[in-house]
Amino acid sequence: MAAIELRDLWKRYDRVEAVQGINLDIRHNEFIALVGPSGCGKTTTLRMIAGLEDITAGEIRVGDRVVNEVPPKDRDIAMVFQNYALYPHMTVYDNMAFGLKLRKTSKAEIDRRVRDAADILNIGELLDRRPKQLSGGQRQRVAMGRAIVRNPQVFLFDEPLSNLDAKLRVQMRTEIKKIHRRVRTTVVYVTHDQIEAMTLADRIVVMNFGLIEQVGTPDEMYNAPKTRFVASFIGSPSMNFLPCRVVSGGNGSLALRLTDKLSLAVPPERAARYRSHLDREMVFGIRPEHISDRRPNAGSGFEEFEAGMEVVEPMGIDTMVFFSIDGIEICARARPRAVGPVGEAMPFTVDMNEMHLIDPANDRVV
Amino acid sequence: MSSDTATMPAMAKSERTSLALNRTPMWRQRKKLANYLALLPYIAFALFPFYIMVITSLKSNQEINNLSKSPFWATGITTDHYVYLAQNTGFFDHWLLNTVIVATVSTVISVSVGTLGAYALARLRFRGVEMFGVAVFITYLVPQSLLFIPLINVVNAVDSVVPIRDTYWSLILTYPTFLIPFVMWLLMGYFRTIPVEVEECAYLDGCSRLSALFRVVLPMAMPGIICAVLFSYTLSWNEFLYSLVFIQDQAAKTLSVGVFTELIRGDIYYWGSLMAACFTGAIPIVVLYSFFMDYYVSGLTSGAIK
Amino acid sequence: MVAVTNIGRAEARPPLSVRSRLRRSVGPDIDGYGFILPSAIIMVSLVVYPFGLAVWYSLSDAFIGQPASFIGLDNFIYILTVDDIFPKVLRNTLLFAVISVACKVFFGLICALLLQRITTFKRFFRGAMLIPFVAPTALTTLGWWLILDPTYSHINWILKHVWPFSEMGLGPYQFLADPTLALSSVIFVNFWRGLPFFVITILAGLVSIPDHLYEAAEIDGASTWDKFWKITLPLLRPVLAVVILFSTIFTLADFNIVFVLTRGGPMNETHLFATYSYTYGILNHDIGLGAAVSLFLFPILAFTVIFLLRLIRRDTAYEL
Ligand SMILES: Nc1ncnc2c1ncn2[C@@H]1O[C@H](COP(=O)(O)OP(=O)(O)O)[C@@H](O)[C@H]1O
Ligand SMILES: [Mg+2]
Numbered sequence: 001m002a003a004i005e006l007r008d009l010w011k012r013y014d015r016v017e018a019v020q021g022i023n024l025d026i027r028h029n030e031f032i033a034l035v036g037p038s039g040c041g042k043t044t045t046l047r048m049i050a051g052l053e054d055i056t057a058g059e060i061r062v063g064d065r066v067v068n069e070v071p072p073k074d075r076d077i078a079m080v081f082q083n084y085a086l087y088p089h090m091t092v093y094d095n096m097a098f099g100l101k102l103r104k105t106s107k108a109e110i111d112r113r114v115r116d117a118a119d120i121l122n123i124g125e126l127l128d129r130r131p132k133q134l135s136g137g138q139r140q141r142v143a144m145g146r147a148i149v150r151n152p153q154v155f156l157f158d159e160p161l162s163n164l165d166a167k168l169r170v171q172m173r174t175e176i177k178k179i180h181r182r183v184r185t186t187v188v189y190v191t192h193d194q195i196e197a198m199t200l201a202d203r204i205v206v207m208n209f210g211l212i213e214q215v216g217t218p219d220e221m222y223n224a225p226k227t228r229f230v231a232s233f234i235g236s237p238s239m240n241f242l243p244c245r246v247v248s249g250g251n252g253s254l255a256l257r258l259t260d261k262l263s264l265a266v267p268p269e270r271a272a273r274y275r276s277h278l279d280r281e282m283v284f285g286i287r288p289e290h291i292s293d294r295r296p297n298a299g300s301g302f303e304e305f306e307a308g309m310e311v312v313e314p315m316g317i318d319t320m321v322f323f324s325i326d327g328i329e330i331c332a333r334a335r336p337r338a339v340g341p342v343g344e345a346m347p348f349t350v351d352m353n354e355m356h357l358i359d360p361a362n363d364r365v366v
Numbered sequence: 367m368s369s370d371t372a373t374m375p376a377m378a379k380s381e382r383t384s385l386a387l388n389r390t391p392m393w394r395q396r397k398k399l400a401n402y403l404a405l406l407p408y409i410a411f412a413l414f415p416f417y418i419m420v421i422t423s424l425k426s427n428q429e430i431n432n433l434s435k436s437p438f439w440a441t442g443i444t445t446d447h448y449v450y451l452a453q454n455t456g457f458f459d460h461w462l463l464n465t466v467i468v469a470t471v472s473t474v475i476s477v478s479v480g481t482l483g484a485y486a487l488a489r490l491r492f493r494g495v496e497m498f499g500v501a502v503f504i505t506y507l508v509p510q511s512l513l514f515i516p517l518i519n520v521v522n523a524v525d526s527v528v529p530i531r532d533t534y535w536s537l538i539l540t541y542p543t544f545l546i547p548f549v550m551w552l553l554m555g556y557f558r559t560i561p562v563e564v565e566e567c568a569y570l571d572g573c574s575r576l577s578a579l580f581r582v583v584l585p586m587a588m589p590g591i592i593c594a595v596l597f598s599y600t601l602s603w604n605e606f607l608y609s610l611v612f613i614q615d616q617a618a619k620t621l622s623v624g625v626f627t628e629l630i631r632g633d634i635y636y637w638g639s640l641m642a643a644c645f646t647g648a649i650p651i652v653v654l655y656s657f658f659m660d661y662y663v664s665g666l667t668s669g670a671i672k
Numbered sequence: 673m674v675a676v677t678n679i680g681r682a683e684a685r686p687p688l689s690v691r692s693r694l695r696r697s698v699g700p701d702i703d704g705y706g707f708i709l710p711s712a713i714i715m716v717s718l719v720v721y722p723f724g725l726a727v728w729y730s731l732s733d734a735f736i737g738q739p740a741s742f743i744g745l746d747n748f749i750y751i752l753t754v755d756d757i758f759p760k761v762l763r764n765t766l767l768f769a770v771i772s773v774a775c776k777v778f779f780g781l782i783c784a785l786l787l788q789r790i791t792t793f794k795r796f797f798r799g800a801m802l803i804p805f806v807a808p809t810a811l812t813t814l815g816w817w818l819i820l821d822p823t824y825s826h827i828n829w830i831l832k833h834v835w836p837f838s839e840m841g842l843g844p845y846q847f848l849a850d851p852t853l854a855l856s857s858v859i860f861v862n863f864w865r866g867l868p869f870f871v872i873t874i875l876a877g878l879v880s881i882p883d884h885l886y887e888a889a890e891i892d893g894a895s896t897w898d899k900f901w902k903i904t905l906p907l908l909r910p911v912l913a914v915v916i917l918f919s920t921i922f923t924l925a926d927f928n929i930v931f932v933l934t935r936g937g938p939m940n941e942t943h944l945f946a947t948y949s950y951t952y953g954i955l956n957h958d959i960g961l962g963a964a965v966s967l968f969l970f971p972i973l974a975f976t977v978i979f980l981l982r983l984i985r986r987d988t989a990y991e992l
Contacts, residue, residue: 052566054692054700069692072569079570085563089585098581099571150571398790405786408779409800412868415815416803418826422818430824436833437826479710486707492699498708505719507977509925511946512966515953516725520718543718546711575703604808606928607946611954622810626932637818644811655806659799662806666869667876 002063002153002186003028004049009058011044011210018044020210021058031180031187033201035194035233041210042190046156049188051075062153078147079156082163084139086131092142093127099150110149117148120182121175137168144176148183157189161196173199194234198222206230228283228363231356237288237320240330241358244284246277256284256357259326267301267352274357274366285356285365288320288331291348293338301353306345321346416645423447423642430637447638448646457643460617461624465647468534468620469602472541477594479542480549481587485579487550488557489565499554506547513543514611521612536612537620541602548601549594555668556590557583593665596658603651621647729963736957747964757940758965761948764855765972768944769923772862773916779863780870780915781908787871788878798872805868813932816861820847820933851941854934858942861929866922870915877911878904910984917980921973945969 004026011019019041026032034042047053049060051072060067067075078099087095093114100110118124121141131139140160147155160176161169177200180187191197197204198218206213206221206229213233214226225231231239242258246266249255254266254274264284266274296302307323307330314320319336322329323346332348340346357366418437422430424447425440435441451457486492487499517540525531530539560583568578584591609623616628625643629636655662694702730747734740751758787798804812819826828844831837847857881904889899927946930936936943936951943951945966953962 050566050570052569054695069689071574072566073572073574075570077570079567081563081567083561083563085561085567087564087568087582087586089588098568102572102577146567146571401786401789405783405790405797408783408786408871409797411864412801412804415812415819415864416807418819419815433823433829434833437824437829479714482707483711486701486704490699490701490704490707492701492704493697495699495704498712501715505715507921507973508719508723509921509946509969509973511925511927511949512726512969513719513722515949515959515962515966516722516729517718519725520722540718542714546714547719550711600806604806604810606808606810606931607950610931611950622808625814626810635821637824640814641818644814647811648807651806651808652803655803656799659795659802662802663798663872663876666802666805667873 003061004154004186004188005059005061006045006049007059007061009045009048009060010056011041011048011053012056018210019048022207022210022212024205024212024215026186026188029184029186031189031200031202033197033204034188034190034207035192035197035204036207036213037233038192040207042192042207043158045207046079046158046188046190049154050077050079050156076150076153077156078150078152078154079158080143080147080160082159084131084143084163086139086142086146088131090130091127092123092129092131092134092145095131095142096146096149099146103150113149113151114145117145120148120179121145136164137172140164140172144179148179151183151185153186155185155187157187157191159191160189161191162193176200195236198234204234206233208233224365225356226365228285228358228365231285231358231365235287237331239285239287239356240291242284242286242325242328242330243360244282246274246280246282246357248278254278256282258284262305262325264303264305264350264352266355270352270355277357277359277366281360282366283358283360285358286350287354288333290351290354291330291332292351293334293346293348295349301351303350303352304347305350306347308345309339309342312339312342416648419641419645419648422637423639423645425638427636427638447636447642450639451642451646455628455639455643456616456619456624457621457646461619461621462647464534464618465603465620468537468541469599471538472545472602473595473598475538476542476545476549476598477591480546480594481553481584481591483546484550484553485557485583488554489562489583502547502550502554505543506551510544510607514607517543517608518611532613532615533618534613534620537605537609540608540612541605545598545601549598552594552597552665552668553587553590556587556593560586589661589664592658593661593668596654596661597665599654600651600662726963726967729959730967732960734959734963736959740960743960747960751961751964751968757943757948760941761943761945761965764942765924765944767855768859768862768926769920772859772866772923773919775863776866776870776919777912777916780867780874783867783871784874784878785904787875798875801871802868804865805872809865809928810932812865813861813929816857816864817848817933820857822846822849848934849938851938854938854942858930858933861933862923862926865929866919869919873911873915874908877908881907913980913984917977917984920976920980924973924976925969 004024006022006024006026008021008023009019010017010021022045024032034045036042044053048055049062051067051070055068062075062077087098090098096114096117097110100113105113114127115124118127121144123138123141123145126134126138126142131142134142140163143160157176161172164172173196176189180200189197189200198221201218203215203217204221205215208229214221214230216224221230221234225234228241232241244256244258247255247257247263249263249265252271253268254271255263256266257263295304307325309321309323310329311322312319313322314336316336318333319339321332321334321339323332324330334346334348338346358364359366421438421440424443424445426442426444426446429435429441430437483502487495487502521531521536521539524539525536528535530536564586565578565583568582573581604622605620606622606626609620610627613619613623616624619627621643625640625647629640629643691702729740731742731744732740733743733746783801787794787801790797818824822828822844825844825847827847831840831843831845845853847853885903885907886899889903894902924944925946926944927950930942930944930947931950934942936947940948945968949962949966951962952958952965956962
């Protein structure tokens with residue numbers, strides 16, 4: 001239950017610059033997800049907040065105090081690790097009570113809080129077991145219970161679901177969301193899975209190479225990515241990127257020329273935004289769900305073209321269709337009924353209102 | 367072999383009426399028997415000296431000295447030699463007692479000191495850890511036979527402050543030289559297998575370094591520590607060279623040296639009492655071993671197998 | 673959303689505390705030094721210092737009860753040129769280490785393979801095998817001393833009384849009085865004591881070889897023999913190398929067995945470094961020569977360790 005501020009936070013290991021001066025304000029009771037590819041510095045950031053790792057430069061504030069030199073035991077932070085890190089020699093009850101005992105909480109109070117947390121997590125019957133006798137999902141719950149009972153200022157999660165099988169992962173994801181609603185507290189949640197981040201977080205922080213690429217709500221991250229990296233990282237399957245040239249389409253309009261034969265008109269509202277890039281080589285970004293067989297009856301900004309299908313992946317509700325333009329593979333999302341046999345040409349409609357234009361010089365979205 | 371027979375019956379019932387499938391095939395049984403037979407010489411070889419010790423210690427002197435009678439068997443049984451050990455030698459009163467004291471105290475010292483050191487070397491990050499780790503390995507390899515001469519000087523130097531010369535305290539002082547490197551070597555490997563996150567979780571739960579060590583890390587390392595205790599105890603119990611060099615006083619000797627120096631007199635060997643002593647001296651450690659065999663095995667093999 | 677640095681606050685930050693500056697220069701866990709301090713003190717005063725002292729003794733004419741003075745390499749020169757027992761010590765040590773380790777590897781491997789295949793009484797068999805290794809060496813060697821005693825020898829008794837040996841007219845042998853037999857006896861007892869370590873460790877190595885490798889080989893049509901040469905032995909090599917390393921070190925430095933069985937005799941034929949050094953330093957009171965002899969062990973040990981460690985490094989290159 002505290003705000004966290006990271007100021008110019010650096011972490012240097014012997015040779016690796018793991019975190020390179022990040023700034024972040026995490027609000028009171030906010031659920032923040034740190035996402036990024038493996039090795040981008042998420043865990044390092046989290047561990048610096050926890051106090052498990054020394055800070056090379058910069059400052060961390062929790063609440064209104066600078067915690068740079070505060071040892072982990074005095075930070076009032078709880079953390080859930082990827083491998084759960086339960087104390088193997090203690091029962092589930094003792095695992096959860098351990099932190100409270102160290103803080104000299106009364107026996108009755110410990111008992112009340114442990115049982116409350118066990119209720120929330122549905123692990124009431126497991127209290128006398130040892131971690132060895134629990135399944136992966138149960139261990140996961142105990143690890144969270146151990147954090148909840150302490151009622152800490154901040155909750156840290158480091159890829160808590162990645163050791164679970166797919167089905168359980170989805171189930172626990174919902175569970176975590178419910179729990180956060182019940183025990184309102186500040187949460188920093190590290191994951192490399194953007195779907196987890198999208199579904200859980202109030203705001204998402206995308207990191208890459210020790211730097212923050214973008215911070216925003218899930219909606220902003222999806223609809224208004226600021227960099228090519230964020231655009232490609234958020235969303236599954238990933239956004240398509242095609243080299244293009246911004247050309248003039250006559251009477252003030254603009255078009256993107258993808259190949260000699262294929263040009264797509266830019267919607268008029270966007271023309272002003274892109275005008276300064278006229279006659280330059282740019283990258284056109286469009287998500288698969290915005291290339292489809294659906295031909296809307298009304299509305300503007302829809303462009304059509306035909307392409308030969310190369311690979312078709314039925315997913316039930318939709319079918320992913322792969323084709324290539326100038327050697328670059330493109331993925332589109334079509335209704336299963338509209339998809340013919342592989343090899344045949346198929347008409348596609350592009351929703352240019354959802355397009356992104358990226359400057360290859362700095363990989364930023366224009 | 368037994369597991370595949372267990373899955374057979376269901377198949378046999380549905381497919382054939384033959385019962386042959388239910389049994390282990392003949393050739394397999396024969397092979398198994400051959401296996402046990404081939405092992406017998408090894409076991410006999412390993413236990414042979416112990417057998418000789420027991421048999422000889424239970425025979426009367428006349429029977430031992432009757433060279434035409436089989437030395438492999440006793441016709442009459444006597445406990446004379448054991449009584450002799452108890453009444454006429456310092457075996458039980460001094461040597462056994464000294465050995466227990468020396469082994470216990472030096473084990474306690476070495477395991478506690480070694481555990482702290484091993485924890486730091488395996489877990490903590492500070493300048494020079496790797497160097498200390500290598501130093502431990504090197505001292506582990508420095509044999510006692512290289513150090514006993516200068517250690518006389520060290521014992522004498524300490525003796526000028528507190529009298530330890532010719533007492534078992536000189537052994538309690540010197541045994542840690544080979545016990546500590548061993549304990550550290552064993553436990554460093556052990557601590558590395560304990561996930562760091564559990565310890566870190568303890569810090570976040572409010573532990574200081576020491577409370578995390580005692581309440582979380584050490585309980586998790588218990589099998590390794592038990593192993594270290596057993597090995598230290600055994601090594602101290604069996605130690606011979608330092609004890610031979612540092613102790614001359616009959617009443618201060620340990621088992622191995624007492625038996626070797628006090629029970630072999632002149633040219634007439636008192637084989638009966640000597641073997642009784644050897645056997646009795648080996649019993650405590652063998653009993654200890656039989657109770658904790660798995661720890662011994664894991665300690666022995668941990669260095670060789672990851 | 674990326675916040676801009678608040679420069680004002682960054683500048684107002686108090687200077688680093690002494691503790692955190694220390695952490696920066698020596699690492700995050702300064703208390704580590706505290707943890708290793710007790711063992712460091714003991715090791716320095718009881719291993720490093722004595723080792724230095726041994727070096728000093730070896731360069732001096734130290735004698736028990738007399739002041740020592742520096743004499744350079746005289747002790748070493750004496751040992752290498754004048755002393756005619758020392759070459760025997762070298763020879764014995766080499767034979768001792770090579771023969772007993774070779775036997776331990778060979779029989780250890782066979783015994784481990786047999787032990788791996790048994791199912792009932794597994795614990796009993798394995799447990800019994802290890803007893804020679806845990807029992808006090810000096811005492812069990814005394815047992816062997818009786819077995820090898822010229823008058824009471826059980827072996828000689830068999831040769832004399834048990835058919836067909838009784839017909840052959842062999843013996844009685846003076847196991848500990850004949851130089852060759854004495855050295856063989858010493859090696860034999862060392863083999864007896866060291867074998868269990870090999871058996872148990874190799875067995876652990878065998879157990880750690882995953883079954884699916886053998887199954888795959890069987891499907892490929894490999895015979896038992898093929899499987900042994902192509903899977904078991906190659907995968908066992910790292911384990912073998914480590915066992916050989918430890919066994920060689922402890923065999924090279926052995927004292928107990930030789931001292932109890934022969935005291936280096938007959939006629940100084942069975943001395944090893946340790947017993948010879950004991951003879952000089954303790955029995956003859958010549959500390960300088962005793963230290964010099966024992967120091968010879970060090971380069972031999974170092975060489976063995978480095979050589980075998982190299983082998984191990986190369987071997988563990990293929991992980992499963
Ligand atoms: N203890 C360490 N010592 C050296 N380098 C490290 C250490 N921990 C992490 N790193 C390096 O720092 C970078 C970031 O690591 P990490 O924060 O664990 O990434 P993530 O959690 O995002 O996958 C990686 O390149 C990693 O190799
Ligand atoms: Mg990580």
